[in-house]
Amino acid sequence: MRYYELLYIVNPNLEDDKAKGIIDEIGTEIGKYKVSIINHYMWGKKRLAYPIKNNKYGIYILLQFSADKFDFLKEFERFLILNKSVIRHQIVGLDTEPATVEAVEIIAEDDDSNDEKGFDSPDEDTDIDSEDEEDIEESESEEEIKEEGKK
Amino acid sequence: MTFATKKKYCYFKENGITFIDYKDVKLLRRFVTEQGKIIPSRVTGSSTKMHRQLVRAIKQSRNIALMPFTSSSVDG
Numbered sequence: 612m613r614y615y616e617l618l619y620i621v622n623p624n625l626e627d628d629k630a631k632g633i634i635d636e637i638g639t640e641i642g643k644y645k646v647s648i649i650n651h652y653m654w655g656k657k658r659l660a661y662p663i664k665n666n667k668y669g670i671y672i673l674l675q676f677s678a679d680k681f682d683f684l685k686e687f688e689r690f691l692i693l694n695k696s697v698i699r700h701q702i703v704g705l706d707t708e709p710a711t712v713e714a715v716e717i718i719a720e721d722d723d724s725n726d727e728k729g730f731d732s733p734d735e736d737t738d739i740d741s742e743d744e745e746d747i748e749e750s751e752s753e754e755e756i757k758e759e760g761k762k
Numbered sequence: 763m764t765f766a767t768k769k770k771y772c773y774f775k776e777n778g779i780t781f782i783d784y785k786d787v788k789l790l791r792r793f794v795t796e797q798g799k800i801i802p803s804r805v806t807g808s809s810t811k812m813h814r815q816l817v818r819a820i821k822q823s824r825n826i827a828l829m830p831f832t833s834s835s836v837d838g
Contacts, residue, residue: 661832699827703784
C-alpha cells in the first residue's frame with residue numbers, strides 16, 4: 612500500500628460551481644482505478660509565484676489517495692494534462708498515511724496564512740502585498756508634487 | 763587571530779521537525795534568498811540529512827508555483 616498526494620491548479624477564472632464540477636470530474640476519473648481516496652478538497656485560491664499560461668492566480672485542489680499498484684498513474688497523469696481547466700499538477704509519494712481533514716477547516720486556516728502576519732521572513736510577500744499601497748502612495752506623492760508646483 | 767563565530771544549529775533538529783512538507787511555504791521561505799535561491803547548508807547550519815529533504819521540498823514547491831524559481835520582482 613502506497614500513499615500519494617496530487618496537488619493541481621485549476622484555472623482561476625472558473626466559477627465556484629465549475630471548480631467543484633472539476634473536483635467531481637477528477638474524483639470520478641480516479642475512481643475508475645483501484646484507489647481509495649483519503650482527502651479531496653479545495654485548498655484555496657492563491658497567487659502563483661510565477662504566471663502559468665498567463666494566469667496570475669490559481670485554485671489549488673489537493674487529492675490524497677492510497678493505491679496498491681501505481682501503473683495507472685501514467686494514464687491518470689495523461690488525463691490531467693489533457694484536461695484544459697487543470698493548468699498544472701504534481702503527484703508526490705508520501706511516506707506516512709495522511710490524516711483525514713475536513714475541507715472547511717483547511718480553507719479557514721489558509722485564509723489566515725495569507726495574511727501578512729503569518730510569514731516570518733516576508734520579503735517577497737510584503738512586496739506583493741504592498742504593491743497596491745505603494746501605487747497609492749506614489750500617486751499621492753505625485754499629486755503633492757503637482758500641487759506644490761502649482762503653488 | 764581568531765574570530766568568535768556563533769555556533770550554527772540545525773533549525774529542524776531544534777524544532778523537532780522530521781518531515782518537510784513542500785506545501786509549507788512559510789517554513790521554506792526561511793531557507794531561500796530574496797531572489798529565490800536556496801541558501802547552502804553551510805550558511806543555514808541545517809544537517810545534511812534535513813538539507814537534502816529541504817532542497818527536494820523547495821524544488822517540488824517551485825514546480826507547483828508555490829515558490830518562485832527566480833525573484834518575483836523580475837518576472838512581475
